[in-house]
Amino acid sequence: MNASNELIEKRKSLHIMISRFFNAVIHYLRCAASFSSCNHSRTTRCMILWLGQHVGTMRYFYTMRGLFILLILSVLHVHGQTSVLFIGNSYTYVNDLPSMTQQLALSLGEDITVASSAPGGYTLFQHSTYAPTITAIESNSWDFVVMQEQSQLGALPADVTTTEIAAIQLMATIEENYECTYPVFYMTWGRQNGDPDNCAAFPFMCTYNGMQQALRNNYVSLATWNDAHTAPVGAAWKQVRDTYPLINLYDADGSHPSVEGTYLAACVFYCTFFQVSCVDATFNSTLLPETAAILRSIASATVLDDIGTWNLDEPNGTNALLDGFINGPDFITLIHYGQGTHLWTCTNGESFTTATATFTFPTSDTYFATHIYNDPCGNTDTANFTFNFAVNVDDQDPGSQYTVIAGAPGVVEVHGVQGGGTLTLFDLQGRMHSKDRINSSTEYVASPAGLMFWTLIDIEGTVMKGKVFVR
Structure with a gap:
């Protein structure tokens, strides 16, 4: 082949490569932008679909130009982010649950951006009219907004709290901001030895098991009524207590989470957001690797073995009923x-x-x-x-x-x-x-x-x- 023909062939190859590259990128972006085709674990699923359909293109890029690999990775990184807003109180900010969730996800190849509004002791009713929370909701088209009720109120009967009303008000604010946000209710855990403050009026609150069952019932109901997801941290918490009692999930006050407790919560949130297991995560926080592995396994099983109960098969969006x-x-x-x-x-x-x-x-x-x-x-x-x-x-x-x-x-x-x-x-x-x-x-x-x-x-x-x- 003479030099002229060789140059023509190289140009043809380059044109084909560029065409394949942009077709691949366009396909990825369409998939990543569509909750209907990729649901809310869109980053992982879209990446798998994209790589499956364009592995030949990837191989071609690798042999031709390393630059194109870098471009693809940049596109995947920029457009594959999942955004999460946490609304809660000290159960959210102790040990920095949002950041721990972010680091866990990063070790599994998921890029999460997080923000939070979590003043100490705040209730959902307070959040529903709290200007910084409203501003946070309206600041982004969030993929997920997590809502956590004050730890005692979440277990009490609906007719003695403002939880249901506040949840509906927050849901309306979230939906008005961006219909495609998935609302997630953060099921918390019973106190280590029950709640003495409410024991006399509500005997079920006297023990951990009674309080935990009430939390489970109430959070599942909130998610069902509001077409939202449940992040079953409390359910995973109970499983750890029942099967690995030497793993202490509580801080010294018997209420707030230890690092182990927050790590367990982060694992549950990862599995809830992406509906895949977190057992292969390499981020252990400050825990012993074997302890972290146990918590990842229990979190994954708790979420993924009962998707229907946690309402994770509920689509986001709005129905056609009249307003x-x-x-x-x-x-x-x-x-x-x-x-x-x-x-x-x-x-x-x-x-x-x-x-x-x-x-x-x-x-x-x-x-x-x-x-x-x-x-x-x-x-x-x-x-x-x-x-x-x-x-x-x-x-x-x-x-x-x-x-x-x-x-x-x-x-x-x-x-x-x-x-x-x-x-x-x-x-x-x-x-x-x-x-x-x-x-x-x-x-x-x-x-x-x-x-x-x-x-x-x-x-x-x-x-x-x-x-x-x-x-």
């Missing part, structure tokens, strides 16, 4: 606050792709509407609605507007229903709480605090559904 509506004499406006894409269709022939849709009904009839919502995380949800409209009926108030809102604490207000109707309230598990007859244009209905789902059927048969946060 509000306005009902007029011959129209209805349906409202949704989702940041993704919307498709509203109705049997009256109208369709909309905006977050708010107003359907106008020319004649009295039964109409059916559908809302298909694609959230930014790659999830799709569909909600269906039925409207029975009596248009231009003399006794219908042309200014009527149906609203279902939170009023005074423990009260739902219903406005604008003309001629009567029925309001049914459901809790977060879908159980009917109450069914009340609406007899006037303004009614007040008793409701437990927290997020409630409602169905309103007016005298014309119009069916509306939505949700309301009750103080």
Whole structure:
């Protein structure tokens, strides 16, 4: 081959190499940006997929130019980060749990950026209105936001605490900031010898086992009700106590974690975030290697053997239920606050792709509407609605507007229903709480605090559904 032909062949090879490189990088970036294809352990899974599909390209780069390997590694490093915000108190900041989680992940090839808002003794209710916490949530499009309740309140019954209300308020702030954030509830552990402060009023708090079971029940419920994950640190803690009693997870006060306890928590968080084992981690903190290995093994088994219980198979994102509506004499406006894409269709022939849709009904009839919502995380949800409209009926108030809102604490207000109707309230598990007859244009209905789902059927048969946060 003469020099000219050799130069042409080298240029062709270089063009092919560059094309393969950018195709590979584009594929990786698309995968890394998509929670739908890679879920929340996207860095690891995308890297495996990328390497599997482009190993030939990688080999080619290696033989041709070391520079391209460096470029690929730079792309993987920059775009493979997972961001985590920890919201809690001393159970979070003692021994610097966020940093320990970060170091553990780094030893397994995962790059985590962490931040925290964790004043001593803080409750979730305090965090829900605490400016630094709100600012921290709004400062980034977080992959995960971890929420930890004050250690005693997390075990007490919901009707004597503000935990559920605070969790819902924080969830709303998180979702408003970035729909694709995975909320994670940090299940803490029972105190070493129970909680004497609450023992008299709540006998189950007198022992570690009783307090631990209450924490487990409450945190699992919080995650289920709020479509969130549970990081089962407390469950792994109990397993260590039961099987390796010589490993002391507690600080001297019998409440806060020792380094062993924080290391166990970091292992649980890693497995929760990425849904893979952490047994191969090389970061041991200050622990003996054999102790660290035991804690990694127990954390991995606790999380991965019961993914359904911890709600780790729950997708992130937002459903298609209404956030509000306005009902007029011959129209209805349906409202949704989702940041993704919307498709509203109705049997009256109208369709909309905006977050708010107003359907106008020319004649009295039964109409059916559908809302298909694609959230930014790659999830799709569909909600269906039925409207029975009596248009231009003399006794219908042309200014009527149906609203279902939170009023005074423990009260739902219903406005604008003309001629009567029925309001049914459901809790977060879908159980009917109450069914009340609406007899006037303004009614007040008793409701437990927290997020409630409602169905309103007016005298014309119009069916509306939505949700309301009750103080």
